[in-house]
Amino acid sequence: MKPFYFFLALAVSAVASCGNKKATGVSGTVGDSLTVTDSVTVEAVPTAHVITKSEYKKHDKYCDVSLEVEWPEGNDIVPTAIRKDLLKRIDSYLALEGNTRCIAAYKKGDASLQEAVTYYGTQTFKQLSEESAENHEIRIETGREYAEQQGEEFEIPEIATFSIDLEVDKEHDTERYCVFSIEKYYYSGGAHGMTFCNAGITYNKADGKVFDKFIEPSVVKAMQPLIRKGLVEYFSEQDPNVTNATLNDMLQIESNTIPLPSDTPYPSEEGLVFCYAHYEIACYAAGRPTFCIPYSKVKPYLTAEAIALLGL
Numbered sequence: 001m002k003p004f005y006f007f008l009a010l011a012v013s014a015v016a017s018c019g020n021k022k023a024t025g026v027s028g029t030v031g032d033s034l035t036v037t038d039s040v041t042v043e044a045v046p047t048a049h050v051i052t053k054s055e056y057k058k059h060d061k062y063c064d065v066s067l068e069v070e071w072p073e074g075n076d077i078v079p080t081a082i083r084k085d086l087l088k089r090i091d092s093y094l095a096l097e098g099n100t101r102c103i104a105a106y107k108k109g110d111a112s113l114q115e116a117v118t119y120y121g122t123q124t125f126k127q128l129s130e131e132s133a134e135n136h137e138i139r140i141e142t143g144r145e146y147a148e149q150q151g152e153e154f155e156i157p158e159i160a161t162f163s164i165d166l167e168v169d170k171e172h173d174t175e176r177y178c179v180f181s182i183e184k185y186y187y188s189g190g191a192h193g194m195t196f197c198n199a200g201i202t203y204n205k206a207d208g209k210v211f212d213k214f215i216e217p218s219v220v221k222a223m224q225p226l227i228r229k230g231l232v233e234y235f236s237e238q239d240p241n242v243t244n245a246t247l248n249d250m251l252q253i254e255s256n257t258i259p260l261p262s263d264t265p266y267p268s269e270e271g272l273v274f275c276y277a278h279y280e281i282a283c284y285a286a287g288r289p290t291f292c293i294p295y296s297k298v299k300p301y302l303t304a305e306a307i308a309l310l311g312l
Contacts, residue, residue: 050074056121077207088181101121135160135188180201183198219301234289272293275288
């Protein structure tokens with residue numbers, strides 16, 4: 001994803017008449033398998049902020065760790081607030097297992113993406129490698145015992161390489177708000193890996209805080225026709241014969257009322273995007289049911305705050 005500009009609402013009117021200044025940063029390697037790349041295009045406006053990208057990648061026979069993270073630079077309130085929130089979410093995705101902390105939190109603040117990614121990448125690799133090695137020893141021990149009981153020749157199983165792949169990306173950007181996504185794929189030797197994500201986290205550029213008041217839960221019944229239409233479109237890619245009448249056969253819900261996703265919907269250029277997690281309303285094989293409702297259709301159900309933020 002190419003770097004982009006962060007513009008505060010007050011700066012928008014001034015940008016149109018300004019010329020561009022371009023400066024290309026450097027690419028290099030810092031620390032263990034950490035690649036940092038900065039490419040900057042700076043508009044002649046003091047409120048423009050550049051996105052910094054950083055990666056950590058390391059692999060051996062026991063585990064594979066990949067972190068790709070981007071967030072905004074700058075010391076003013078908006079990029080600072082966004083960085084702090086993203087760092088908190090990264091910590092939650094990598095350092096916590098339920099309510100149990102398995103990796104100490106990064107303590108050096110939010111200013112250096114390089115240091116934060118290096119820290120979490122290194123600690124995650126160490127933790128995951130130990131878990132994978134322990135898992136392999138258990139599989140050898142139980143496999144040998146079973147082979148002896150069955151009178152069979154024992155063969156040492158292949159190592160089930162554990163893996164974590166975390167990505168933090170900017171998805172959408174306007175003068176009023178921006179949207180970031182966080183996605184984590186985790187495999188720990190089971191039948192399949194699991195994907196956890198916040199498909200769209202919306203930040204208000206007035207203060208850098210998360211905006212999550214798009215739709216009130218009370219309108220979910222009135223929105224059923226739009227929700228069902230979106231899900232029919234999603235599932236039709238898997239089964240062209242799915243219709244509104246047969247949609248419930250694709251779902252795993254307790255009633256005919258389809259709930260809103262647990263994650264807050266997020267804005268895109270086309271409309272408001274709804275994304276359900278694995279197992280939330282359907283089986284794992286169904287993926288993450290996702291659809292977009294055009295603003296012209298969803299506007300009657302939006303909060304006054306959401307209409308103002310979206311400029312509708």
